[in-house]
Ligand code: FES
């Protein structure tokens with residue numbers, strides 16, 4: 001099969017039982033995405049598929065021929081961090097780091113959802129949701145951080161979102 | 170090597186004179202960029218070529234004997250390499266430095282106990298094959314419900330000796346006011362986000378285990394013992410650990426199983442526990458029943474305090490939850506009784522989970538203090554103030570440092586604690602009942618032996634190495650800061666090597682002793698470096714000033730790089746506990762303040778804000794220390810409101826062994842949390858003067874939330890978590 005991951009082409013022979021997460025971690029050497037539960041319950045495996053965040057443990061690799069897949073490795077590098085990656089370092093938005101790739105990919109997808117005007121459970125106005133800390137907390141609640149660095153995660157995302165808005169304005 | 174026992178409360182000269190100004194600062198984690206990009210390798214990643222996958226097969230009953238393992242169907246599956254159930258070293262459970270599991274036994278101590286290991290070419294096949302193995306068993310009547318079981322008083326395995334001083338019964342009889350309450354807490358999973366994982370390979374007769382483990386040195390000895398090998402033939406690596414919380418202090422049975430498989434197949438083997446298996450193969454925090462009795466006069470002066478507990482354990486493991494640990498030195502009172510009794514069960518092992526003892530022990534004590542304050546009509550802070558002892562009330566030793574009163578003052582001020590606490594159930598905001606609560610935090614401070622190497626290579630590049638781990642605690646960063654501070658460098662100029670048994674030994678991460686002990690060893694190693702630098706400068710070490718890569722003595726100033734040009738300096742330090750640990754009573758302290766809103770219609774609880782003020786000795790890194798303390802406070806919210814592992818009393822199985830049903834705090838559960846320090850360097854604790862941090866934040870935090878719920882609603886919750894069904898029937902009408 002053929003996969004496009006982080007803009008690169010990969011050919012792989014895939015067992016039908018293999019999840020997209022295991023394809024990346026066990027077959028393609030892309031171990032940035034983490035496995036916390038393998039059940040869609042923790043968000044550690046979050047990737048972007050055609051721009052939308054997805055639990056990669058809950059989807060089979062064979063369903064993603066030719067999709068545009070983005071993992072944490074495609075977002076930035078140690079020398080050239082994505083703004084969210086830099087903000088997580090600056091605000092200490094982690095401890096052990098195991099949930100972090102998932103948090104960051106999820107935040108990228110989440111900010112895009114906000115940009116598109118999608119409402120959340122805490123949005124007072126469903127057609128034009130405000131964007132504040134409670135929106136960030138709510139929309140990031142699919143990503144468990146057992147180290148509980150939540151306040152710093154929110155702070156990192158809030159800062160990047162504010163910068164993006166400034167640029168857009 | 171400079172070796173120093175902590176006999177005197179004194180600071181190493183280099184650290185006392187250091188001027189770089191980086192120790193204590195909020196330096197961003199040095200390994201941060203690797204973590205946020207996904208390039209930090211955890212145990213299951215970057216395996217050697219030819220790696221194969223192991224999956225554990227567990228017992229199908231909760232008690233009894235395994236009579237037969239039928240692996241025919243599994244072996245027939247293409248890609249299966251082996252099913253091993255006959256090795257006499259197969260462990261029944263986890264191992265640690267204190268206790269080894271039964272090995273090669275057919276006895277079942279709990280449901281899911283490892284019985285066999287399957288090895289296959291891919292993970293998918295290994296898992297499917299494991300599901301095909303049929304474990305036949307002769308079931309026995311399981312002891313799954315502690316309520317029906319006999320209590321073993323003062324068990325031999327106990328970590329805490331019972332405290333029994335003064336005449337408790339007389340004090341209880343004669344006191345003007347006596348509070349007698351029983352609190353209960355459920356089982357808690359450590360639930361580190363990274364499942365327990367290992368990559369294991371043999372090279373000749375040397376075994377390498379890359380494992381998600383908190384204490385690699387102890388793991389090496391334990392693995393060697395379990396496999397019948399010499400410890401120097403085992404190397405354990407743990408460069409990155411995805412959270413531990415006590416659950417990774419020992420060696421899980423899957424490590425031994427995979428090592429046996431790797432030996433038999435002569436191929437590298439990977440193993441990771443599926444999330445639901447972590448409930449059975451990793452220990453959990455014991456459920457407890459705690460009776461607290463406090464006797465005092467009308468003004469709240471405590472004459473007697475008793476904290477008696479009952480925890481659970483199975484017949485294989487050797488740990489008893491030290492429930493009253495935090496109560497022992499906490500409040501005045503001449504008559505004291507603290508006990509840890511036990512019920513033997515046929516359930517997965519209990520063990521040390523973040524702040525064993527204090528995490529749940531303070532829930533009982535601190536809620537009892539709140540109840541007592543209410544009964545006396547006293548402010549809860551004032552009651553604590555009146556019972557602040559001048560010395561350890563259980564041992565009569567002086568405190569090394571204790572700034573608890575300052576934590577109360579500072580916390581009350583920052584939180585805006587009112588002159589008079591509003592009556593329970595009296596504050597309403599729409600359909601939300603609002604309440605405030607506070608509680609004290611205490612975590613005992615341990616100092617343990619640690620060794621570290623500091624070297625300066627050509628060009629002045631500094632490296633500090635030891636076998637400590639960084640489980641999210643910030644070890645990489647604080648070691649860089651310690652060495653940078655003393656040698657006058659930027660933290661980024663110091664390379665830190667950790668998590669490898671080839672490096673100088675420490676006691677790893679556990680009991681919140683890691684940071685203080687490892688940085689102390691590094692500080693001592695720096696003393697030796699300074700002595701050598703002084704020799705090269707023709708000066709006395711006391712004359713040296715090291716800053717920004719320059720070494721000065723009097724008017725002379727030389728770049729550090731020039732002093733080590735072709736002649737590297739290699740030094741070792743070793744810090745060991747000494748007289749101070751025996752002479753003084755050492756602990757970290759703090760005060761939690763919480764505001765909650767309870768929905769009067771639905772019973773939903775929202776924590777609106779929390780403030781914590783902490784006395785942890787020297788703060789090594791303001792950012793990472795804050796993060797850990799806040800994380801602990803969130804664990805407090807989490808167990809106050811959600812966490813409870815439930816056992817099915819018919820089968821001995823957990824009903825909710827995953828994140829879907831075992832509710833840990835998520836982002837939306839967490840409000841803005843403030844964390845502040847009352848900093849006093851504790852020279853009696855260790856050379857760097859840093860006391861316990863990692864487990865302090867959870868201590869008392871749950872009680873502050875529960876006390877706030879009482880203030881909001883008038884409902885006293887004595888059995889956590891405070892779920893809707895606990896609150897709903899008792900909520901006041903709105
Ligand atoms: S690993 Fe995919 S959600 Fe947990």
Ligand code: FES
Nearest residue numbers: 095099145146147
């Ligand atoms: S940083 Fe450890 S789980 Fe989030």
